[in-house]
Amino acid sequence: MKIQKVLGMMSGTSLDGLDLAYCHFWESESGWEFKIEKTKEIGYSKDWRDRLKNAIRMSNEAHAELDLVYGEWLGEQARIFIEESDIPVDFIASHGHTSHHRPEDGVTFQLGNGQVLADSSNLQVICDFRSQDVKLGGQGAPLVPIGDSLLFNSYDFCLNLGGISNVSFQRDGKRIAFDIGMANMPLNYITEQMGLAYDEDGQIASKGKIDKDLLAKLNGLAYYDLPHPKSTGYEWFIAKVLPLLKASKSSNQDLLHTLIHHNCIQIAKAIHRHVTNPKNKLLTTGGGALNSFFIAVLQEHLGPTVEVVIPSKTLIAYKEALVFAFMGVLRSQQKINVLSSVTGADSDSVSGAIFQPQGIN
Ligand SMILES: Nc1ncnc2c1ncn2[C@@H]1O[C@H](COP(=O)(O)OP(=O)(O)OP(=O)(O)O)[C@@H](O)[C@H]1O
Ligand SMILES: CC(=O)N[C@H]1[C@@H]2OC[C@@H](O2)[C@@H](O)[C@@H]1O[C@H](C)C(=O)O
Structure with a gap:
């Protein structure tokens, strides 16, 4: 039994920080097995958060520069984590940080240059998991459902409550998944105005009341009626959600309360549409959990x-x-790691670009 030892690196849309998960994977008679051996979260400084958030508005030159500088920073963080944990690592699988995601225009970009990351960590790096799927006409997201299908298939549904919410489930022998809409992204936007990183346990939101007008407008957003495959992100939040929040006269407490009800109404609607059993288990992860x-x-x-x-x-x-670490394992074994049943691409793919360190450091 060969154990693959992989460092997975992920920076999500809520911009709270970089997640490092050192994981072991092996195949048994019943399928893939895993163990999360060591983890670390590195919170972003205000400077990093601002730079990553503003990447969407940068010139091509500034964006290219940020890709390199952030790749170097990722490499440093990997090096420090590996040294302090004293762990043998076969390779790094890095998601990077999404700066642009408009699959309908053939665009998706994850910051954190793979060659720079490989050079600064002195390890093989697998990254850029989304762009091939977008080239194949897919959404390039969500990608975690391959992990839901091969590592978490005892659950009827898997839900992620990050900046964005997404769900995945098995139907007629295929994995189906899509971004439902928002989760923490609008909540963090409001708490940021209040000088808070987030609303711990929803304490502020729980004291609010529903702004009926805002709730109706949010529930009326066209994205929710689109059929899957579909994915969304910060662009949608800025263009369609933020104007509704800005137009409301409600207190922050009421906005948070209304947004949580709105998110949960949409999540429940998306799941109820696909329920086929009388009893279902919904594995719920991401900070919203x-x-x-x-x-x-x-x-x-x-x-x-x-x-x-x-x-x-x-x-x-x-x-x-x-799951990004696991996608790296599949990529290294030339196995399918992106599912067209999820993304709507012309075909499944073995995705991820591989970079070898050039011994610069
Ligand atoms: N104790 C808590 N109470 C309330 N909210 C919390 C708590 N802990 C975390 N969160 C929320 O979860 C967010 C982080 O979630 P997570 O790390 O899953 O997001 P992400 O991975 O960046 O997003 P995505 O999956 O969309 O890329 C925080 O920004 C915060 O809003
Ligand atoms: C383009 C992009 O980075 N999308 C993220 C984002 O954050 C959540 C949701 O929107 C999901 O589609 C995806 O991330 C997870 C990790 C995924 O691909 O499964």
């Missing part, structure tokens, strides 16, 4: 047919980094 008010409202909207299952804090926080 730590927000007890969000989870209580979600369970209320889902009702008794769908049970929200909250796993360990490690899995909540590091499932995405784990």
Whole structure:
């Protein structure tokens, strides 16, 4: 039994920080197995958060420069983590940070240059998991469903509550998945105005009340009626959601309360549409799983047919980094790691660019 030892690196849309998950993978008679051996979250400084957030508006030159500088920073973080944990690593699988995602225009870009990362960590790097799928006409997202299908198939549904919410499930022998809409992105936008990183356990939101007008407008956003495959991101938030929040006269408390109900209504709607069993287990991960008010409202909207299952804090926080590490393993073995049933691409693919260190450091 060969164990693959991989460092997965992930920076998500909520811009809270970089997740590092050192994982072991091996194949048994019952399929793929994994263990998350060591983890670390490196919170972004205000400077990094601002640079990554503003990448969407940068000139090509500034964007290219940021790609290199961020790749170097990722390499440094990997090096420090590996040294302090004293772990043998076969290779790094890095998602990077999405700066642009407009698959309809054939565009997706994850910052964190692979060659620079390989050189500064002195390890083989697999990255750029999305662009081949977009070239094949797919959404390039979500990608974690390959992991849901091969590592978490005992659950009826897998839900991620990051900046964006997405869901995945098996239907007629195929994995289906899509971005439902928002999760923490608009909540963090509001709490940022209040000088807070986020609303711990939804304490502020829980004291608010529903702004009915805003709720109706949010629920009326056209994205929700699009059929899957579909994916969304910061561009949609800025163009369609932010103007609605800015136009509302409600207090921050009421905005947070309304946004959580809105998110949960849309999540429940998306899941109910695909429920086929009387009882379903919904594995729920991503930072939103730590927000007890969000989870209580979600369970209320889902009702008794769908049970929200909250796993360990490690899995909540590091499932995405784990799955990108796993996608690296599949890539290194020339196995399919991006599913066209999820993304709508012309075909499944073995995605990810491979970079070898050139011994510069
Ligand atoms: N205790 C908590 N109470 C409330 N919210 C929390 C708590 N812990 C984390 N969060 C929320 O979770 C967010 C981080 O979630 P996560 O790390 O899953 O997002 P991400 O991976 O960046 O997003 P995506 O999956 O969309 O790329 C924080 O920004 C915060 O909004
Ligand atoms: C383009 C991009 O980075 N999309 C992210 C984002 O964050 C959540 C959601 O939107 C999902 O589609 C995806 O990330 C996860 C990790 C995925 O690909 O499964």
